[in-house]
Amino acid sequence: MSQLTGAEAMVRMLQRHGVKHIFGLCGDTSLPFYDALARLDHGMRHILTRDERSAAYMADGYARVSGRVGVCEGPSGGGATYLLPGIVEANESSIPVLGITTDIATTSRGRYALTELDQEALYRPLTKRTEVIDRADRLPEAVRRAFRAMTTGRPGAAHLGLPFDVQNGQVAEGDVWADAALGAFPSSRASPEEEAIRRAASLLVSARLPVFVCGGGVVISGAMPELERLASALGAVVATTVSGHGSLPDDHPLCLGVVGSNGGTLPTREALAEADLVVFVGCRAGSVTTERWRYPAPGMRILHIDVDPMVIGANYKTEVGLVGDAKLALSALLSELKSVERKSGSQIVRTAKERKFSEFRALAARDDIPILPERIVATLNQVLPRDATVVCDPGTPCPYFSAYYEFLEAGRHFISNRAHGALGYSMAAAAGAHFGRPATKTVSVMGDGSFGFTAGELETIVRLKVPLLMVVISNGAYGWIKAGQKAGFGRRYFSVDFSRTDHARVAEAFGVKAFKVERPAELKPALAAAAEYGGPALVDVMTQPLHEARAPVSEWVA
Numbered sequence: 001m002s003q004l005t006g007a008e009a010m011v012r013m014l015q016r017h018g019v020k021h022i023f024g025l026c027g028d029t030s031l032p033f034y035d036a037l038a039r040l041d042h043g044m045r046h047i048l049t050r051d052e053r054s055a056a057y058m059a060d061g062y063a064r065v066s067g068r069v070g071v072c073e074g075p076s077g078g079g080a081t082y083l084l085p086g087i088v089e090a091n092e093s094s095i096p097v098l099g100i101t102t103d104i105a106t107t108s109r110g111r112y113a114l115t116e117l118d119q120e121a122l123y124r125p126l127t128k129r130t131e132v133i134d135r136a137d138r139l140p141e142a143v144r145r146a147f148r149a150m151t152t153g154r155p156g157a158a159h160l161g162l163p164f165d166v167q168n169g170q171v172a173e174g175d176v177w178a179d180a181a182l183g184a185f186p187s188s189r190a191s192p193e194e195e196a197i198r199r200a201a202s203l204l205v206s207a208r209l210p211v212f213v214c215g216g217g218v219v220i221s222g223a224m225p226e227l228e229r230l231a232s233a234l235g236a237v238v239a240t241t242v243s244g245h246g247s248l249p250d251d252h253p254l255c256l257g258v259v260g261s262n263g264g265t266l267p268t269r270e271a272l273a274e275a276d277l278v279v280f281v282g283c284r285a286g287s288v289t290t291e292r293w294r295y296p297a298p299g300m301r302i303l304h305i306d307v308d309p310m311v312i313g314a315n316y317k318t319e320v321g322l323v324g325d326a327k328l329a330l331s332a333l334l335s336e337l338k339s340v341e342r343k344s345g346s347q348i349v350r351t352a353k354e355r356k357f358s359e360f361r362a363l364a365a366r367d368d369i370p371i372l373p374e375r376i377v378a379t380l381n382q383v384l385p386r387d388a389t390v391v392c393d394p395g396t397p398c399p400y401f402s403a404y405y406e407f408l409e410a411g412r413h414f415i416s417n418r419a420h421g422a423l424g425y426s427m428a429a430a431a432g433a434h435f436g437r438p439a440t441k442t443v444s445v446m447g448d449g450s451f452g453f454t455a456g457e458l459e460t461i462v463r464l465k466v467p468l469l470m471v472v473i474s475n476g477a478y479g480w481i482k483a484g485q486k487a488g489f490g491r492r493y494f495s496v497d498f499s500r501t502d503h504a505r506v507a508e509a510f511g512v513k514a515f516k517v518e519r520p521a522e523l524k525p526a527l528a529a530a531a532e533y534g535g536p537a538l539v540d541v542m543t544q545p546l547h548e549a550r551a552p553v554s555e556w557v558a
């Protein structure tokens with residue numbers, strides 16, 4: 001039987017799983033893998049990044065919009081440690097990202113080889129599956145296991161270590177096969193038990209006003225049409241978490257929008273309190289969504305639907321738990337429900353949104369200098385196409401866009417890294433999202449703190465001509481933390497201010513079309529021109545500091 005090298009087999013295994021893009025950064029231990037990528041005809045594009053962190057964030061953004069496994073790679077030692085933050089974020093956010101790290105030869109272990117690192121120990125607690133492949137002939141099955149782990153059950157990240165000698169080892173060509181369906185997620189769906197569906201349906205029928213709280217699981221599962229049909233049949237209100245934004249279009253009469261401490265507002269909290277049954281779907285009911293487990297109030301009747309049995313009942317006493325895929329669960333509930341006579345929750349939604357948006361619109365119309373964050377959200381909402389993808393970093397962007405940006409199409413159009421919320425995510429994740437869905441406009445909105453984490457990636461974006469719109473909320477501070485010092489620590493501002501960078505000039509030096517905006521009247525023309533520009537563009541907006549703003553944030557320590 002003909003043989004491939006381990007490196008060639010890895011390339012073929014990725015190809016057979018339908019991989020089209022690999023985000024990564026070169027290193028000495030990766031040389032055989034790179035050489036195989038260079039020699040073979042495989043149809044995959046390698047996106048060279050300037051930091052492995054960015055490679056992993058790109059793979060994450062790519063996966064979120066395309067529904068396909070994102071793949072990133074880096075060398076041993078520093079490459080493996082720098083790739084980690086993006087793998088962790090993806091894993092905790094239930095996004096399939098495969099991190100491949102090449103490694104020193106198995107024969108050099110324990111001999112103080114440069115870059116030696118126990119990769120398996122590093123990645124094991126932070127991925128659904130990790131394997132350092134010690135024998136070339138075991139490589140194909142290890143790749144198959146990783147793809148199956150990532151795309152079944154609760155989706156998540158996986159890691160494969162590829163030692164140098166294994167890359168040069170021998171693999172029988174006949175072993176290099178794959179189930180291409182495992183390249184997309186969810187690759188298989190499990191339905192909840194019938195008896196549980198019946199109990200859940202009668203709970204829904206008995207409720208006066210069910211309010212759905214949808215997490216990222218709804219969009220991951222593609223359950224938006226089933227949610228829309230079920231909520232409409234029930235007249236139920238639909239709220240979302242930050243990650244669940246997109247479960248329904250924001251202008252749907254039953255869509256309340258984001259609730260919780262990051263993007264929720266008093267009117268949305270009060271609308272949630274009208275419920276006598278809360279239905280969590282694809283949602284962990286974590287601290288941010290529930291404002292530290294206070295809204296919904298303990299004692300509320302709960303129906304919880306999730307593919308991960310561990311989240312059910314973790315935070316609330318749950319009357320019925322449905323373990324399974326959101327799309328199948330909602331569709332089964334829909335078939336189980338006979339006719340439901342109930343007053344629709346649309347009036348509650350309308351009232352809450354009128355209150356929320358009237359305050360917002362008044363602030364967005366103001367001509368203050370520095371420019372108010374409300375003005376930035378409202379203006380972007382006017383100039384961007386309706387199917388744009390907006391990727392937001394923590395700080396000012398996440399709560400403001402969660403609360404006030406209206407996405408008119410269901411699906412993944414809003415992305416924020418809500419598992420760990422590390423600064424410096426959005427520029428790279430947005431670049432990855434562009435490769436995953438190139439026909440739609442992709443936008444990164446970052447604080448100046450985040451810009452500092454990720455500015456080097458402007459070179460990648462320019463080199464690859466990624467037509468990204470980047471917006472920097474410039475306030476010269478780690479604003480979120482400063483706001484926390486104001487709210488909870490007697491305004492004792494300590495080590496949170498930094499100097500203003502001229503982000504437009506930095507961007508220009510990389511070859512990005514850049515605009516600097518200080519006055520409200522300049523904002524719309526600059527954002528419109530940048531959005532329409534065919535290449536990478538950045539708008540640096542001098543913005544009201546977060547600790548002075550009316551941010552839709554109820555708790556700075558979530």
Ligand SMILES: Cc1ncc(C[n+]2csc(CCOP(=O)(O)OP(=O)(O)O)c2C)c(N)n1
Pocket residue numbers: 394395396397420421422423446447448449450451473475477478479480481546
């Ligand atoms: C890697 C990392 N370190 C620290 C934090 C804690 N943190 C959360 S928000 C924030 C400030 C964000 O500042 P900036 O990006 O300038 O946005 P702003 O809040 O000023 O809008 C910090 C430091 C974090 N989220 N990620």
